[in-house]
Amino acid sequence: LQGWAHVDNTGQEDWDGVSLSLVAGLPVSFIHDLYSPRRRRRPIIEVEEDAAYGAPIVQQGIASGEEIDALLSGLNEADELNAPTPPPAASSRGPRLRKAKAMAPPEAEIADLKLESLDDAFAQSAEVARHKIEMADLYVYAIEHPVTVRRGQSALVPILSTGFGGRQVALYNQNIRVNNPMTALEFENTTGLVLEGGPITVYQAGEYLGEAMLDTLKEGQKSLLPFAVELGCRVTIDHKSRKRGVFRCEIKNGVIHFKSRLEKNTIYIFNNQGGRKELDMYLDHPFESGWDMAQNMPEPVEKTEDYYRYRFSVAAGVVHKFEAIEYGESRQSVQVVQLTDQQLLHYISMDYLNKEVAHKLKDFMALKHELEDVVRELETIEKEIKKIFENQTRIRENLKALGDRPEERELRTRYLDQWKQDENKLKEREDRARTQEEEKKIL
Numbered sequence: 187l188q189g190w191a192h193v194d195n196t197g198q199e200d201w202d203g204v205s206l207s208l209v210a211g212l213p214v215s216f217i218h219d220l221y222s223p224r225r226r227r228r229p230i231i232e233v234e235e236d237a238a239y240g241a242p243i244v245q246q247g248i249a250s251g252e253e254i255d256a257l258l259s260g261l262n263e264a265d266e267l268n269a270p271t272p273p274p275a276a277s278s279r280g281p282r283l284r285k286a287k288a289m290a291p292p293e294a295e296i297a298d299l300k301l302e303s304l305d306d307a308f309a310q311s312a313e314v315a316r317h318k319i320e321m322a323d324l325y326v327y328a329i330e331h332p333v334t335v336r337r338g339q340s341a342l343v344p345i346l347s348t349g350f351g352g353r354q355v356a357l358y359n360q361n362i363r364v365n366n367p368m369t370a371l372e373f374e375n376t377t378g379l380v381l382e383g384g385p386i387t388v389y390q391a392g393e394y395l396g397e398a399m400l401d402t403l404k405e406g407q408k409s410l411l412p413f414a415v416e417l418g419c420r421v422t423i424d425h426k427s428r429k430r431g432v433f434r435c436e437i438k439n440g441v442i443h444f445k446s447r448l449e450k451n452t453i454y455i456f457n458n459q460g461g462r463k464e465l466d467m468y469l470d471h472p473f474e475s476g477w478d479m480a481q482n483m484p485e486p487v488e489k490t491e492d493y494y495r496y497r498f499s500v501a502a503g504v505v506h507k508f509e510a511i512e513y514g515e516s517r518q519s520v521q522v523v524q525l526t527d528q529q530l531l532h533y534i535s536m537d538y539l540n541k542e543v544a545h546k547l548k549d550f551m552a553l554k555h556e557l558e559d560v561v562r563e564l565e566t567i568e569k570e571i572k573k574i575f576e577n578q579t580r581i582r583e584n585l586k587a588l589g590d591r592p593e594e595r596e597l598r599t600r601y602l603d604q605w606k607q608d609e610n611k612l613k614e615r616e617d618r619a620r621t622q623e624e625e626k627k628i629l
Contacts, residue, residue, distance in 0.1 A: 189346030203332035210382040211324035245490035325380035359470040368412035418460040480511035
């Protein structure tokens with residue numbers, strides 16, 4: 187493992203033989219503009235373009251996985267892996283590229299090295315001189331040799347050259363790539379140092395394999411670093427779910443609460459027909475709050491913030507199926523006063539209620555129907571009383587318009603007789619209404 191620090195001299199003075207220290211950590215520090223006026227800016231909509239597949243960041247496990255037992259050679263953060271320690275380069279993009287080209291040794295010099303692979307070049311690289319200083323949660327790389335960087339220019343400073351523990355595995359995370367797993371490096375920080383996060387380039391036997399992003403790792407921490415797509419293996423996912431039925435019912439404060447058991451199956455099918463080797467597969471299965479894995483499921487090797495991480499082997503030329511079974515609960519509530527006869531019969535037929543509760547609910551439904559009949563009767567009486575009042579109002583207006591002629595006196599007599607009949611009906615309806623109100627209170 188070789189590590190390089192890219193140092194930019196953005197100041198106005200040259201660094202001539204300065205003592206350089208690099209700090210790995212995450213102290214809280216920021217710049218806040220208190221002086222510039224605030225104004226709203228319109229968003230800039232960029233043109234969407236297809237880019238190369240970016241390096242995904244894999245969540246680190248909360249629980250430890252199995253011990254890492256193999257080595258993967260060749261890992262460097264610099265693009266020019268076969269170059270010696272480079273001299274400073276300018277900070278602008280164009281000059282920096284030209285400087286980088288100038289740093290590469292001529293072909294004759296490479297031939298004189300007589301090395302079979304980049305691994306030999308790494309092994310013969312000069313030992314990095316540094317002092318490590320640990321302060322609280324920070325880690326300081328104190329470069330022993332003086333560093334010279336002209337103002338406005340940059341330099342690559344070697345800070346690490348050592349072996350590490352790791353092995354090649356496969357990782358499937360549907361949020362990284364749906365159809366294929368990723369070829370990943372199971373990396374363990376055995377360097378004795380704090381490794382600051384950044385890009386890494388993976389080589390094996392001198393051959394370029396891919397690139398990845400490393401998160402900040404303390405000594406002894408592990409991380410999965412995807413660096414390529416495993417095209418020889420394809421993955422399909424099938425989702426199934428069902429409701430297993432009510433397993434608990436309780437009545438509280440006039441509300442019936444039902445709890446149902448839900449089952450959710452996620453079937454991962456790994457088709458390694460195009461692969462030429464067995465895959466040591468890690469599967470990141472997302473978990474949701476309120477759902478638990480089935481007891482007959484294998485234990486995950488670790489758990490991250492959002493995933494259960496399982497490990498299994500996928501042999502070459504076979505189709506491997508992994509089924510994740512989860513159980514959850516759904517809740518349903520029904521107010522007793524809104525319960526219907528059909529609902530009650532359904533609950534009884536499904537054995538959601540015991541006999542005692544079912545009998546009490548039947549009695550309640552009978553009282554509910556009686557109360558509904560009383561309420562309907564009261565509504566009918568109120569309509570009849572309203573109609574009687576309207577008729578009496580009409581008679582009263584007609585009586586005012588009648589004179590003393592014989593036919594008018596006869597009509598007045600008929601109106602008065604009808605008035606008396608309405609009064610009798612009104613008294614009867616009011617008596618019935620009082621009786622129904624008393625029965626309503628009793629119910």
